[in-house]
Amino acid sequence: MLVVKCPVCGAEGDETDFHAGGQAHVRRPASHDPAHVSDEEQRDYLFIRINPKGLHFERWRCDRGCGKWFHAARDTVTLEFKAFYGITELPPADVIAEAKGQWAEYFAKRLKAEKQA
């Protein structure tokens, strides 16, 4: 049983009061440059997901509360939630630092892009 806490309204409860929405931070390529979306990019957006053993980042919805979507960082081995954060936000810096493998690569790329912008 997972105990989830919504960062928007603060409701804390059983996972059945919430709705799991799959992997977080998936970006639709067509939103940024619709004219130049390769088949590989579209395939990755639709089907390719990260499936780590350890720290993972997910979307959740406060289904029986305020109804808002939010993000959660969860360890898939211990089932422990490391952080809950807003739907437009990146995880806290200390949680990003714990990320490994594909997630570490993703955040490194994302942070670099944000610094350049």
Place this chain on the structure above:
Amino acid sequence: MSELSHESPLAGVTPPPGLSVSLREITDRGMIDLRGHGSDQAFLSAVKGALGLDLPLRPRTSAGSDDLRVLWLSMDQWLILCPRTKAAEILAALRSALTGVHSLAVDVSDMRAVIRIEGGGCREVLMKGTSLDLLDAEYRPGCCRRMRFAEIAALLSVVEDNVFDVYVFRSYARYAWDFVCATAREPARVRLFGAQDAPA
């Protein structure tokens, strides 16, 4: 020509004998769904002008009196409760006050059924259908929240310490009513939670 008439979702249904709580449907309640940004001052002051009261901005709270009550549903959604006969008038006042403000106000009086549960053990009865700890101090009079009740979506409003209103979508009314009737039977009373007498 056919005539429009209002029939409550639980018309003709009476609670069975031998329940540990008292149960009835509230049929004369008008409900208005209000949406707008809780951070928008223009929206908040327009609503205050129309209703005469401040919208509750803290999660899971409500504001107002018996006649006109506003339940917090989300950061940008509220449910206004009023007598059914007043709903059209209040809606018109709201809409004219909110002209030009990004918002939405709709009469949803027929959208939900309201079941009132009263009596000493009503928290325990409701807890058979939800994962919420209704004995927690958070669930004091004035508190309201959406919840998963008997596997369906419901809205819970604590009216008084032992008086609860459960709002369910109209099509679920009979199911929710039957669920409460089944779980509230006197022999099924739960004594596991809260203060208890010491065993003899």
